[in-house]
Amino acid sequence: MKRAVFIERDSLLNLATKGGQQKSPTALEEFRLNNSALHALQRLKTSGFILIATTNQPEISRGNLSRRDLDQMHQILRAAFPLDDILVCPHEDDDHCPCRKPRAGLFHEAAFKWHLLLGQSYVISHRWQDAEAARTIGSLSLLIDSPWLGRGHHDFVVRDLDAAVDKIVDHCSHRQVA
Ligand SMILES: [Zn+2]
Numbered sequence: 001m002k003r004a005v006f007i008e009r010d011s012l013l014n015l016a017t018k019g020g021q022q023k024s025p026t027a028l029e030e031f032r033l034n035n036s037a038l039h040a041l042q043r044l045k046t047s048g049f050i051l052i053a054t055t056n057q058p059e060i061s062r063g064n065l066s067r068r069d070l071d072q073m074h075q076i077l078r079a080a081f082p083l084d085d086i087l088v089c090p091h092e093d094d095d096h097c098p099c100r101k102p103r104a105g106l107f108h109e110a111a112f113k114w115h116l117l118l119g120q121s122y123v124i125s126h127r128w129q130d131a132e133a134a135r136t137i138g139s140l141s142l143l144i145d146s147p148w149l150g151r152g153h154h155d156f157v158v159r160d161l162d163a164a165v166d167k168i169v170d171h172c173s174h175r176q177v178a
Contacts, residue, residue: 001117008125009055026065040161045082053086060090102132
């Protein structure tokens with residue numbers, strides 16, 4: 001059994017804001033990597049974590065984003081970063097699917113596929129939906145400070161992705177002693 005770090009894709013791995021609003025890229029030419037994430041991801045990989053990006057992409061269902069463009073975006077992500085997997089919910093609210101975050105379907109899918117210990121895994125995001133999913137699956141949540149934290153449960157709020165990784169590495173070392 002392995003431990004994972006789940007990472008929200010938009011704004012953490014690629015740039016996804018426009019004029020202060022959240023805006024996922026809907027075409028390949030809008031896709032911009034967040035290169036500053038590389039060092040943090042490498043540290044997590046060196047610490048032995050499975051790294052899994054998760055993302056809600058309702059524009060697939062709405063017909064505003066093609067599967068082909070999404071697949072190409074994810075090829076770019078996999079080439080740039082040491083990710084083990086990228087899991088996507090392509091649905092919108094009205095679909096009532098089990099995988100649209102804050103629901104935990106993507107995380108359960110990952111746990112099954114990668115044989116993960118969710119109770120020893122971590123979720124990093126800048127949005128409350130991931131913290132809610134983390135609570136459901138029993139993983140620790142680290143939210144990067146943003147306007148989208150909401151008022152629900154989360155375990156830690158941190159300044160940036162590097163601070164999130166510091167917290168995880170520190171938390172793990174205590175866990176192994178205990
Ligand atoms: Zn879904």
